[in-house]
Amino acid sequence: MTGQPATSRGGWTGLQVSSNGAAANGVTTELISILDTIDVPIVVVRRDRTMAAFNQAAADALGLSLPDIGRTLRDISVLARVPRLEQYCAEVITGGVESRIDFRDGEAWFVVRISPYARGGDETAGTVLTFTDLTAFRAAIDEAIYERECTKAILNTVADPLVVVGADQRVQSGNRSFYTMFGVSPDPTEPTSVYELGNGALDSAPVRTQLQAAVATLRLENLREVLADTHAFQPVEVDQVVTAKGERTLIVDSRPLSFPGHSERRALVRFQDITARKQAEAAKDLRSEEELRRSEAFLAEGQRLSSTGSFSWKVATDEITWSEQLYRIYEVEIGVPVTLDAIRARVHPEDLTLLESMFEQAREGTNDLEWQYRLLMPDRSITYLHAVAHATRDQDGQLEYIAAVQDVTGRRMSEEALATARSKLTNVARVTSLGVLTASIAHEVNQPLSGIITNAGTCLRMLDANPPNLEGARETARRTIRDGMRASDVVTRLRALFSRDEYRLESLDLNEVTREVIALTLSDLQRNRVVLQSELAKDLPAITGDRVQLQQVILNLLRNASDAMVDVDERPRQLLVRTEREDVDRVRVSVRDAGVGVAPQNVDKLLDAFYTTKPDGMGIGLSISRSIIERHHGRLWAEGNDGPGATFSFSIPSGPASVPDAALR
Amino acid sequence: MTGNRSLVSIVDDDESVRESLPDLLRQFGFAAEAFPSAEAFLASDVVSETGCLLLDIAMPGMSGPDLQQELTRHRQKIPIVFITGLGDTESVRPRLLARGAVECLVKPFSEAALLDAVRTALRRPHSGPVTAT
Numbered sequence: 001m002t003g004q005p006a007t008s009r010g011g012w013t014g015l016q017v018s019s020n021g022a023a024a025n026g027v028t029t030e031l032i033s034i035l036d037t038i039d040v041p042i043v044v045v046r047r048d049r050t051m052a053a054f055n056q057a058a059a060d061a062l063g064l065s066l067p068d069i070g071r072t073l074r075d076i077s078v079l080a081r082v083p084r085l086e087q088y089c090a091e092v093i094t095g096g097v098e099s100r101i102d103f104r105d106g107e108a109w110f111v112v113r114i115s116p117y118a119r120g121g122d123e124t125a126g127t128v129l130t131f132t133d134l135t136a137f138r139a140a141i142d143e144a145i146y147e148r149e150c151t152k153a154i155l156n157t158v159a160d161p162l163v164v165v166g167a168d169q170r171v172q173s174g175n176r177s178f179y180t181m182f183g184v185s186p187d188p189t190e191p192t193s194v195y196e197l198g199n200g201a202l203d204s205a206p207v208r209t210q211l212q213a214a215v216a217t218l219r220l221e222n223l224r225e226v227l228a229d230t231h232a233f234q235p236v237e238v239d240q241v242v243t244a245k246g247e248r249t250l251i252v253d254s255r256p257l258s259f260p261g262h263s264e265r266r267a268l269v270r271f272q273d274i275t276a277r278k279q280a281e282a283a284k285d286l287r288s289e290e291e292l293r294r295s296e297a298f299l300a301e302g303q304r305l306s307s308t309g310s311f312s313w314k315v316a317t318d319e320i321t322w323s324e325q326l327y328r329i330y331e332v333e334i335g336v337p338v339t340l341d342a343i344r345a346r347v348h349p350e351d352l353t354l355l356e357s358m359f360e361q362a363r364e365g366t367n368d369l370e371w372q373y374r375l376l377m378p379d380r381s382i383t384y385l386h387a388v389a390h391a392t393r394d395q396d397g398q399l400e401y402i403a404a405v406q407d408v409t410g411r412r413m414s415e416e417a418l419a420t421a422r423s424k425l426t427n428v429a430r431v432t433s434l435g436v437l438t439a440s441i442a443h444e445v446n447q448p449l450s451g452i453i454t455n456a457g458t459c460l461r462m463l464d465a466n467p468p469n470l471e472g473a474r475e476t477a478r479r480t481i482r483d484g485m486r487a488s489d490v491v492t493r494l495r496a497l498f499s500r501d502e503y504r505l506e507s508l509d510l511n512e513v514t515r516e517v518i519a520l521t522l523s524d525l526q527r528n529r530v531v532l533q534s535e536l537a538k539d540l541p542a543i544t545g546d547r548v549q550l551q552q553v554i555l556n557l558l559r560n561a562s563d564a565m566v567d568v569d570e571r572p573r574q575l576l577v578r579t580e581r582e583d584v585d586r587v588r589v590s591v592r593d594a595g596v597g598v599a600p601q602n603v604d605k606l607l608d609a610f611y612t613t614k615p616d617g618m619g620i621g622l623s624i625s626r627s628i629i630e631r632h633h634g635r636l637w638a639e640g641n642d643g644p645g646a647t648f649s650f651s652i653p654s655g656p657a658s659v660p661d662a663a664l665r
Numbered sequence: 666m667t668g669n670r671s672l673v674s675i676v677d678d679d680e681s682v683r684e685s686l687p688d689l690l691r692q693f694g695f696a697a698e699a700f701p702s703a704e705a706f707l708a709s710d711v712v713s714e715t716g717c718l719l720l721d722i723a724m725p726g727m728s729g730p731d732l733q734q735e736l737t738r739h740r741q742k743i744p745i746v747f748i749t750g751l752g753d754t755e756s757v758r759p760r761l762l763a764r765g766a767v768e769c770l771v772k773p774f775s776e777a778a779l780l781d782a783v784r785t786a787l788r789r790p791h792s793g794p795v796t797a798t
Contacts, residue, residue, distance in 0.1 A: 442750070446772040447682065450679075450748075450773040450774065451679075451681030452773070454682070454685035454689050454773075455681075455685040457689050458685060458692055461693075462692065476688060483681050523723040526725060526726065526728070
């Protein structure tokens, strides 16, 4: 190591001692110096198995020293440990062929090379042992082995199958998961082709492309191709791969794998089992499909229940989509393509102008549109529609309207029916309230008219007699005039009723007014087996009012009372009409019946228009009565009796001019 | 006078009818007598002499149709001409005619209509069968 012979710790004396003396001393010294610089222990052994010499490296590495020279190998402890060294040396000397022995000394590993050497003639003089230190090399190999085992252990814990395939696309080495999954075992003599794996499922064009790209010899010219073919290294999804775990869906991902100094191309193929994920996705798809279906069903049902359809209209292309309900509303077969002309054909001719103006507004991009129109159906019936449209932009930024169309026919019909019913009711109210009165008044008018005609006829006949019965004629003429006046009276009252201008305010005795009404209705009451009783106060002050109107009110109360007792059979149908003073300045008229009565909770409603306890009644009379009484500054009310039935009363102020003329207009 | 039913009886609660009708009928040569109510007529002694009964429909107490039924019950087949001031007779008229009434006159009626009805009534055999439904 030092390179200085003077300080050599090698043992060369054994050689110097040998024959041939000092002849070559200069050279020998130079050679020894060179040998000492070699960092490989060298030991020279004679035929007799004694050590002849050693260099400095041998002294350093094997611990040889000068006294060891001349000793046999078995006596030098370090050399004695080299297995069968003496035997090998003998064989080398005999055979003249070099031999090697692995030798481990403590932590150090050596390869001992045993080579024959000759001196002078042909006879082999002995052997030269060179000790190559393999310790570092062995450590490196051990390290590599260790690393490999670690990698193997790690790879074996990876769930994804991994395999290295050769250029022939046959399996070279795989992890445990690979062998388990595909049910193959490592077979170096007859490696399995990748395309046989999974019952041939991997034998597909995409997998072949990918694998071939991965193992292709990378040359500059095809490197470009491979890199350009970007999808070559794209993972490929393969399903229905038959494995030990059944049919699986795998993602196959091949990557080129190269080792420095190895020309053969390999590919590392990774299989990713996505079966569970796919199933979960499929289940999720199924779920969302189900949810979609359900919400569509909700929508359809909602549209059906609310008679509301919807449509979308792409203005630029006039592409129109209808919901099923809208097809039903238009009575068009579901699925038939919708065109603007088809819509125009169904829209009521009178609403076409409106429709065109809506189209116009829509094309101008009006944000929100709302309109009502009608359809003329094939059976000539009319459907009323209420549409609301909202402008949106589709994915391409094109104007599109989303609209809801409600069939409001039912609502319109009932509105119209209600309006008709209202006007009918108003009419009925007038006719009924007047009808009740005029039926009685007609009787009153017809009586005197009948008298007039009869008397006039009689009068003529008396005058025509021979001799003329002048006295009789005079009498009948007088009766004619009287009956005429009577009829005129009734007519005047009728006119007062029909025409407010002919209104007559007069000072009235309510007793008299009441008596007249009783006289008018008596026959009706009797027909209904009503027992009428009247208690008219003697000291009743006069009131100011309209006779006919007040009579109408009393008439109404009497008829109501009579009607209320129609079904009363178990007790007398008693009706009491009473007039009396109320306080000092009011007069009250009350009509008490023994009928079905009025429940306390309904008392207030009684006077409302349209409320009635009568099955065929309309309750209008009372509301008119109330307004008449209120115009007389009075009030009308109802109350249940202690016994059966109810009492209807009104009271109005007494005295002159208690009602200003204007109030009655 | 029994057996000679030429008398025209009038039952009406309206005084002007009671005053005028008998005079007119007498001018035509009929014997006539008026009563203010059905009860008064039944109580009178002319029921059996009456060959024609001019009968108001709506009256206090016993009505015209009530009297008609009452007479039928007593086997008094007096031909009846109803007279009424009520406008709406369409509903009662067929019923009254079905029960045997000769006619139903609505006030005011003409002399001709009255005479036609009275003469028809008087010609009708008062003891003959009464069609009933």
